[in-house]
Amino acid sequence: MADIIQLLPDHVANQIAAGEVVQRPASVVKELLENAIDAGAKTIKLIVKDAGKTLIQVIDDGKGMSVTDARLSFERHATSKIRTADDLFQLNTKGFRGEALASIAAIAHVELKTKQEQDDVGTTIVIEGSEVTSQEVVVTPKGTSVSVKNLFFNIPARRNFLKSNTVELRHIIDEFHRVALVHCDINFVMYNNGSETFNLPISNFRQRIVNIFGNKTNEKLVPVEEDTEVLKISGFVGKPEFAKKTRGEQYFFVNNRFIKSAYLNHAIASAFEGLLRSGTHASYFLNLKVDPQTIDINIHPTKTEIKFDDEHTLYALLRSAVKHSLGQFNIAPVLDFERDASLDTPYNFNKKETNTPSIDIDRSFNPFREDIKVSGRQTTAFKPTVNNWESLYIGLESNENNDPNSFREVQFESEESTASIFDSDNPVAQVQTTYQLHNKYIVSTIKSGMLVIDQHRAHQRILYEDFLKNMTIKEGVSQQLLFPLQLHFSVQEIQILNKLKDDLEHTGFVFSNVLKESLEITGVPISVPESEVSIILEQLISDVENEVPDAHFSATDLLAKSMAKSLAIKTGQSLERDEQEHLVNKLFACKEPNVSPTNKITFITMSVDELDKKFI
Ligand code: ADP
Ligand code: MG
Numbered sequence: 001m002a003d004i005i006q007l008l009p010d011h012v013a014n015q016i017a018a019g020e021v022v023q024r025p026a027s028v029v030k031e032l033l034e035n036a037i038d039a040g041a042k043t044i045k046l047i048v049k050d051a052g053k054t055l056i057q058v059i060d061d062g063k064g065m066s067v068t069d070a071r072l073s074f075e076r077h078a079t080s081k082i083r084t085a086d087d088l089f090q091l092n093t094k095g096f097r098g099e100a101l102a103s104i105a106a107i108a109h110v111e112l113k114t115k116q117e118q119d120d121v122g123t124t125i126v127i128e129g130s131e132v133t134s135q136e137v138v139v140t141p142k143g144t145s146v147s148v149k150n151l152f153f154n155i156p157a158r159r160n161f162l163k164s165n166t167v168e169l170r171h172i173i174d175e176f177h178r179v180a181l182v183h184c185d186i187n188f189v190m191y192n193n194g195s196e197t198f199n200l201p202i203s204n205f206r207q208r209i210v211n212i213f214g215n216k217t218n219e220k221l222v223p224v225e226e227d228t229e230v231l232k233i234s235g236f237v238g239k240p241e242f243a244k245k246t247r248g249e250q251y252f253f254v255n256n257r258f259i260k261s262a263y264l265n266h267a268i269a270s271a272f273e274g275l276l277r278s279g280t281h282a283s284y285f286l287n288l289k290v291d292p293q294t295i296d297i298n299i300h301p302t303k304t305e306i307k308f309d310d311e312h313t314l315y316a317l318l319r320s321a322v323k324h325s326l327g328q329f330n331i332a333p334v335l336d337f338e339r340d341a342s343l344d345t346p347y348n349f350n351k352k353e354t355n356t357p358s359i360d361i362d363r364s365f366n367p368f369r370e371d372i373k374v375s376g377r378q379t380t381a382f383k384p385t386v387n388n389w390e391s392l393y394i395g396l397e398s399n400e401n402n403d404p405n406s407f408r409e410v411q412f413e414s415e416e417s418t419a420s421i422f423d424s425d426n427p428v429a430q431v432q433t434t435y436q437l438h439n440k441y442i443v444s445t446i447k448s449g450m451l452v453i454d455q456h457r458a459h460q461r462i463l464y465e466d467f468l469k470n471m472t473i474k475e476g477v478s479q480q481l482l483f484p485l486q487l488h489f490s491v492q493e494i495q496i497l498n499k500l501k502d503d504l505e506h507t508g509f510v511f512s513n514v515l516k517e518s519l520e521i522t523g524v525p526i527s528v529p530e531s532e533v534s535i536i537l538e539q540l541i542s543d544v545e546n547e548v549p550d551a552h553f554s555a556t557d558l559l560a561k562s563m564a565k566s567l568a569i570k571t572g573q574s575l576e577r578d579e580q581e582h583l584v585n586k587l588f589a590c591k592e593p594n595v596s597p598t599n600k601i602t603f604i605t606m607s608v609d610e611l612d613k614k615f616i
Contacts, residue, residue: 011130014076014106015155021103024162025052026171028104028148033179034094035101036060038081039144042202043187046176047147050193051168053159057147064116064143070123071135073112076102089293094257101146106130107158108151114144129154170545173197173492177212178258181251181285184208197491205235209285213249214517216488224286226321231290231314233321237268238283240275240326245535246542249283255292260304267315271322284322288314434580440571442580449607451584455575457596458587459568463527464597465590467507467560470525476508478523484512485521487534493541494519500540503556507563528567536566561597 008016022028029046036044039062049055065073072078079098082091104110105127115122115138124138152159162168169192176198180188184205190198200211210218221236238249250268252259272282294309308314435443442453470476489497494517497504501511508525524533543562569575575583587593587602596602 010076011106014102014130017076017099018103018106019158021099022107022151024171025056025151025168026175028052028056028108028151029058029172030175030179031095031100031104032056032058032146032148033176035146036062036144037179037183037186038093038095039063041143041186043189046188046190048169048172048190048192051165052172053151053162053165053168055147055149056151056172057145059143059145061141061143064119064122065114066116066119067123070112070114070125071132073101074105074110074125074127074130074132078102091292092255102130104148107155108153109149111147111149112144113138113140115140115142117142166544167546178251181205181208181212182253182256182258182287205285205287209236212490214488214490214493216517220283221285222325224321224325226317226324228317230294230310231288231317233286233288233318235286236284237272237286237322237325240272240282243272243276243280243282245280245539247281248542249285250281251285253287254295254306255289256287257306258304259306261306263311263315264318267319268322271319271326275326286318288318290314434577434584436575436580439574442575442583444584446605449605449609449611451603451605453584453587453603454571454596454601455573455580455583456568456571457600457602458583458593460564460596460598461590461593461602462583462586463564463567464560465592466527467525467563468556470508471503471506471556471560476506477526478508478510479526480510480523481521481530485524485530485533486518487521487537488518489537489541491516496541496544497537500544500559503559507559528563532567536563539566564597 021031025048029048029052033044033046036058039060041060041062043061045057045059047055047057047059069080075098077098078101079096081087081093081096081098087096101110106129109128110126112125112127113122114124121137122140124134124136124140125132126134152162173190176188176190180186180198180200184200184203184207187202188198188200189196198212200208203211206218206221206223209221220238220242222239224233224235224237226233235253238244250265252261252264268282268284268286276282290308296307433444436455437443437452440455442455442458444451444453467476494514497519498514501514505511508523508528509521510523511519512522513520521533524530528536540559540562543558543565569583594602
């Protein structure tokens with residue numbers, strides 16, 4: 001039989017290898033920025049169009065390349081950064097594999113322009129799918145410019161796999177942050193679709209953090225410094241009271257390289273133990289310097305994970321350094337988690353009457369706010385969608401003599417109304433129709449057996465339908481704030497909020513004075529406590545940024561989901577009996593009571609038969 005093994009042609013091998021290095025536009029950005037840093041640039045410009053799908057260009061003023069090097073730089077395993085395997089343990093460059101340019105050129109249209117300081121003219125090379133299509137002499141400033149167009153043009157599957165521009169741009173900005181944060185001695189500029197998104201002047205680390213994340217960040221930072229034989233730590237942690245719901249602002253840099261480490265992250269989390277509200281995460285920006293001999297950065301192709309010789313010591317040092325800083329800056333005693341939210345509201349505002357227009361369900365329903373109960377005294381009609389819950393309560397005797405209309409005008413603040421839903425001839429039993437189990441589930445009797453409701457999910461469903469309705473019929477009810485609320489965000493966050501502004505206003509938010517890094521809120525939806533506003537918006541921004549899949553993306557839906565998630569009563573919250581009953585009633589008045597907005601079951605039922613079987 002004939003031989004069948006062949007060597008793959010170079011361009012195919014390159015394409016395969018490229019898959020390792022280039023997963024998405026952000027990977028290209030990372031590689032090009034790192035090359036510019038390795039070239040000793042003082043100013044680096046990043047230009048992207050359509051989230052990098054159309055163009056990614058990096059221009060630097062670094063040392064440039066000779067004609068021969070320019071051509072060689074696109075060969076696989078061509079690098080100027082290491083010569084022997086031993087050099088791997090003395091690395092002070094970002095790159096060392098010599099794969100990036102070869103990989104990128106295999107799957108895109110690349111144009112390189114480069115010139116060294118001492119030369120009069122430079123070199124330009126155009127290379128498409130690993131084929132050099134032209135190489136010429138060019139007049140160009142000192143340094144290098146690499147532009148990458150039509151990424152994955154020859155791998156349609158990869159191109160189709162890319163996420164929406166919002167998501168891909170988010171990844172690019174993340175990479176940009178990671179690189180720019182740890183190189184504050186370099187001026188970074190980023191343009192997105194022709195407009196300048198970042199311009200980060202040469203500065204110190206603190207200023208760089210502030211320039212990236214907004215002026216509000218400054219007051220949140222607590223310095224961390226530690227200098228030992230094995231490890232030098234410098235940087236900042238965020239004050240616990242500013243901890244975020246998302247893990248967005250967590251950065252470790254080891255020898256100027258961004259890394260991810262669940263283990264070291266745990267060290268920080270444990271230093272913050274007892275200081276953070278549940279569900280929030282500390283921010284940190286920490287530079288660790290260790291002897292390059294004691295780490296191996298080579299274990300992951302995209303180089304964000306690294307292996308330390310002595311992880312345990314690093315863990316202990318890091319934890320104690322952060323603890324020390326938090327203590328030294330007197331952070332702990334200032335905290336007061338048991339704050340009474342009503343103290344935040346001016347007393348004359350507490351009693352303020354809101355004008356509730358007549359609507360067919362009580363959109364102000366929020367069982368956890370005393371002041372809502374006051375406004376709830378107004379006769380708010382409650383019309384359950386009979387079809388939905390009918391099946392559950394089928395055959396129940398109604399105190400209203402089975403008149404179907406009696407369901408139509410239930411005053412749901414009163415006990416009589418709930419009595420009509422729950423089966424009993426005995427008035428005492430009426431009051432005992434719901435129980436709360438472990439501050440998590442609401443248990444209730446139904447004709448066929450019992451009903452168990454997940455309180456958090458159920459409330460999410462109720463709020464979600466409420467918000468969605470307000471947004472689509474565009475008549476969210478707003479409560480005017482006595483004092484406008486000033487909130488600070490980063491430039492990108494403001495851009496996201498701006499896009500959602502119309503929808504937010506339909507829910508009842510009123511914005512004024514939207515500036516580059518801050519905005520004022522003069523009105524909020526009546527179901528939203530003032531103290532929750534910033535958390536809701538923060539959650540919303542993070543949901544938009546992480547939104548997947550994109551195909552079914554609807555801003556309105558996402559907003560309703562996000563707000564419902566933020567505002568829904570939590571597991572662990574104890575509910576009064578009438579609050580439990582409201583929740584049950586409201587849930588079964590929903591269009592889709594069976595599932596939460598994220599499609600999780602909201603309740604289960606268990607029939608007497610099923611229970612009987614368990615007692616056999
Ligand atoms: P690596 O960075 O791992 O060496 P690359 O494929 O990224 O591999 O780059 C190959 C070589 O091309 C580098 O080693 C460097 O000598 C040269 N090079 C790439 N980008 C630049 C740049 N912006 N300025 C100067 N030289 C560069
Ligand atoms: Mg490189």
